[in-house]
Amino acid sequence: MKTHRVALIPGDGIGRDVVDAAWSVLQALAARSGFALSGTEFPWSCAFYKETGRMMPEDGIETLRAFDAILLGAVGWPAEVPDSVSLHGLLLPIRKAFVQYANIRPHRLLPGVQGPLKAEGFDILCIRENTEGEYSGAGGRVHQGLDNEVAVETSIFTRKGVERIIRFGFEQARSRRGKLASVTKSNAQKYSMVFWDEITKQLAAEYPDVAVTSYHVDALAARMVMAPDSLDVIVASNLFGDILTDLGAAIQGGLGFAASANINPDRSAPSMFEPVHGSAPDIAGKGIANPMAAIWSGAMMLDHLGEKDAAARVMAAVSAVTAKGIGTVPGKDSTDAITAAVIAALTT
Numbered sequence: 220m221k222t223h224r225v226a227l228i229p230g231d232g233i234g235r236d237v238v239d240a241a242w243s244v245l246q247a248l249a250a251r252s253g254f255a256l257s258g259t260e261f262p263w264s265c266a267f268y269k270e271t272g273r274m275m276p277e278d279g280i281e282t283l284r285a286f287d288a289i290l291l292g293a294v295g296w297p298a299e300v301p302d303s304v305s306l307h308g309l310l311l312p313i314r315k316a317f318v319q320y321a322n323i324r325p326h327r328l329l330p331g332v333q334g335p336l337k338a339e340g341f342d343i344l345c346i347r348e349n350t351e352g353e354y355s356g357a358g359g360r361v362h363q364g365l366d367n368e369v370a371v372e373t374s375i376f377t378r379k380g381v382e383r384i385i386r387f388g389f390e391q392a393r394s395r396r397g398k399l400a401s402v403t404k405s406n407a408q409k410y411s412m413v414f415w416d417e418i419t420k421q422l423a424a425e426y427p428d429v430a431v432t433s434y435h436v437d438a439l440a441a442r443m444v445m446a447p448d449s450l451d452v453i454v455a456s457n458l459f460g461d462i463l464t465d466l467g468a469a470i471q472g473g474l475g476f477a478a479s480a481n482i483n484p485d486r487s488a489p490s491m492f493e494p495v496h497g498s499a500p501d502i503a504g505k506g507i508a509n510p511m512a513a514i515w516s517g518a519m520m521l522d523h524l525g526e527k528d529a530a531a532r533v534m535a536a537v538s539a540v541t542a543k544g545i546g547t548v549p550g551k552d553s554t555d556a557i558t559a560a561v562i563a564a565l566t567t
């Protein structure tokens with residue numbers, strides 16, 4: 220029987236609750252399917268940072284390389300550890316080291332979930348560039364604490380990085396409804412974003428079957444609210460993708476439903492699966508975190524591992540549960556109750 224080796228990083232806050240939930244759903248499914256999942260847990264988190272001064276050990280990346288996939292909960296919190304430390308000490312190095320350049324974030328309304336808009340057919344796939352751009356970590360500060368203090372943060376856009384993510388967007392659009400929205404702010408940012416627009420145009424010639432439109436990010440955000448049905452696949456830079464997918468999450472009923480996959484399309488290293496949400500300190504430990512985003516991320520992991528039927532079964536179970544109104548209203552059902560309902564739905 221095939222065994223998939225998964226590194227589990229619950230992280231901080233509700234990360235623990237939602238990874239436990241997703242893992243029990245995946246295990247329940249594996250037991251009924253023809254594969255096994257072995258999980259190895261790593262305590263890398265802000266608590267780990269407080270003990271060791273690092274978000275993960277020096278050889279953390281090499282340790283993870285041995286796995287088929289990574290399932291991560293959330294990072295950030297408690298507040299003594301700056302958010303920039305948790306992000307730049309764990310999440311971003313994993314995405315960069317394993318060339319997980321495509322962050323795939325599906326936004327659609329699950330049955331029974333009431334989003335804030337009347338957008339019943341809402342179904343957008345956001346492809347976020349995940350290894351460079353505005354989150355490159357290049358910059359510095361001088362004259363700290365003085366009146367003339369300066370902070371500089373440089374966005375890095377490479378031809379290789381931009382080409383591969385836009386190409387990925389075209390491929391996704393081709394496999395869906397054939398529409399691609401390429402997002403920039405090239406009227407204001409005249410180097411990197413103009414470069415992005417140029418590459419979009421160049422690649423468009425290779426995809427005559429895909430209708431591509433370049434949008435400014437502000438106009439695209441408005442379109443997501445006013446005319447969501449006009450959109451199919453969105454491809455955006457690291458920062459713009461991060462922001463637009465919180466908007467997408469809101470439209471799909473909240474961050475509790477927003478799943479994501481950090482994919483290494485070449486499969487030269489493990490990919491990582493994580494809910495879009497953060498550690499949600501306000502509800503941490505209360506047992507009411509919505510595990511749907513983590514369970515959906517787990518389904519994306521199964522799909523990536525080649526267990527396509529199993530992935531579809533997880534999503535069918537999730538849909539059956541939300542269709543009954545379970546897990547659709549924040550805080551109404553406990554994490555455990557939602558998880559148990561999804562597991563029960565796997566067998567029916």
Ligand code: GGG
Nearest residue numbers: 292293294493494495496497
């Ligand atoms: N689920 C992972 C997590 O904690 N996300 C919070 C966050 O701020 N992520 C930023 C990013 O995805 O780049």
